[in-house]
Amino acid sequence: MTESLVVGVDAGATSTRVAVHALDGTRVGYARAGAGNPTAHGLGKAVANVAAALGEALGTHDGRRVVASLTGVAGHVAEMVPELAKVWAGHGIAEGPRYMGDTPIAYTAGSPEPDGSLLLSGTGAVAARIVDFRLDAIADGLGWLLGDEGSGFWIGRQAVKGVVEVLDRGMPVPPDDRIKGGGMLAELVVEHFLGDDRPAAPRAVADRIVRLAQADHMRLAALSSLVSQAAEAGDEAALKVTREAAERLVATLGRVHVSGPVVLAGSVLTNEGPVRQAVVKLLADKNVTTAGDAAGAAAWLAARDLLPEADAKALHAAFTAVSP
Numbered sequence: 001m002t003e004s005l006v007v008g009v010d011a012g013a014t015s016t017r018v019a020v021h022a023l024d025g026t027r028v029g030y031a032r033a034g035a036g037n038p039t040a041h042g043l044g045k046a047v048a049n050v051a052a053a054l055g056e057a058l059g060t061h062d063g064r065r066v067v068a069s070l071t072g073v074a075g076h077v078a079e080m081v082p083e084l085a086k087v088w089a090g091h092g093i094a095e096g097p098r099y100m101g102d103t104p105i106a107y108t109a110g111s112p113e114p115d116g117s118l119l120l121s122g123t124g125a126v127a128a129r130i131v132d133f134r135l136d137a138i139a140d141g142l143g144w145l146l147g148d149e150g151s152g153f154w155i156g157r158q159a160v161k162g163v164v165e166v167l168d169r170g171m172p173v174p175p176d177d178r179i180k181g182g183g184m185l186a187e188l189v190v191e192h193f194l195g196d197d198r199p200a201a202p203r204a205v206a207d208r209i210v211r212l213a214q215a216d217h218m219r220l221a222a223l224s225s226l227v228s229q230a231a232e233a234g235d236e237a238a239l240k241v242t243r244e245a246a247e248r249l250v251a252t253l254g255r256v257h258v259s260g261p262v263v264l265a266g267s268v269l270t271n272e273g274p275v276r277q278a279v280v281k282l283l284a285d286k287n288v289t290t291a292g293d294a295a296g297a298a299a300w301l302a303a304r305d306l307l308p309e310a311d312a313k314a315l316h317a318a319f320t321a322v323s324p
Helices: 043-058 080-090 102-108 152-168 184-194 202-215 224-232 236-254 274-282 294-304 309-320
Strands: 005-011 016-022 027-033 066-073 098-101 116-121 125-131 134-140 262-265 288-290
Touching: 005 043, 005 102, 005 294, 016 043, 016 294, 016 309, 027 043, 043 080, 066 080, 066 102, 066 294, 080 098, 098 102, 102 116, 102 125, 102 134, 102 262, 102 294, 116 236, 125 236, 134 236, 152 184, 152 202, 152 224, 152 236, 184 202, 184 224, 184 236, 224 236, 224 274, 236 274, 262 274, 294 309
Parallel strands: 005 066, 066 098, 116 262, 262 288
Antiparallel strands: 005 016, 016 027, 116 125, 125 134
């Protein structure tokens, strides 16, 4: 068993990560590839990206040493199961991977406890109750158009909406000393969309920002870090957005949380910043942890059935340590 290996896969909407571990938790291989979400990117592309990452992560290790593996996938497509089994067989791995959604994997990246809750805010946002490492209840995660409250996209949209509204009311075009409070957030938003090519009339600036946002709505999600930057500098408009984001995220969590740890996941909540700080403060009476590496968490779940319970818990940190 000391020569045995386990494989964990985190196949997400933007990238795929594969971790290969020995049963003592030692990471012996790790690789990244393109998106592995078959719903968003198609079955062929998703499988090809998982295959590329698996091959790189295994390296020179003999696939016959792999005794268990698990794939966490954002977007369930049943046809992916036999396709992954073929990829695994091509490496000499005896059995294809277990297949589960990415939400329990994200939770497991932050806790070895079987029951608890996940609060995730990245581009999207969702809260989930986890029982025995399986999804038991879910709140939000309804997508950028109608849900995902408190997500990076929501934060960016709220910021742009506020700036467009004040431009529509005649606020001078940033940068301008007449803007109340300095208008750092307004300046960052206008810079993000228009650079130095800014019409003189406020309404014309607002119209151009609206057209650009409608043409590529993901430009709104990219604003999340700029909102945090402005909030940390004390911009009142940005602080209002980040406070409301935290409140909405905690309210979503309240719909599903019963007991156990609360795992924070997603870029908005795993990186230090005003939203994370506000969420942690609002959850001061909870046992809050932060998600580590999701591919390592998938590998830990694969190994868990092969290890004594106490050993599995003790090794959780080794499996889920964030990769270099």
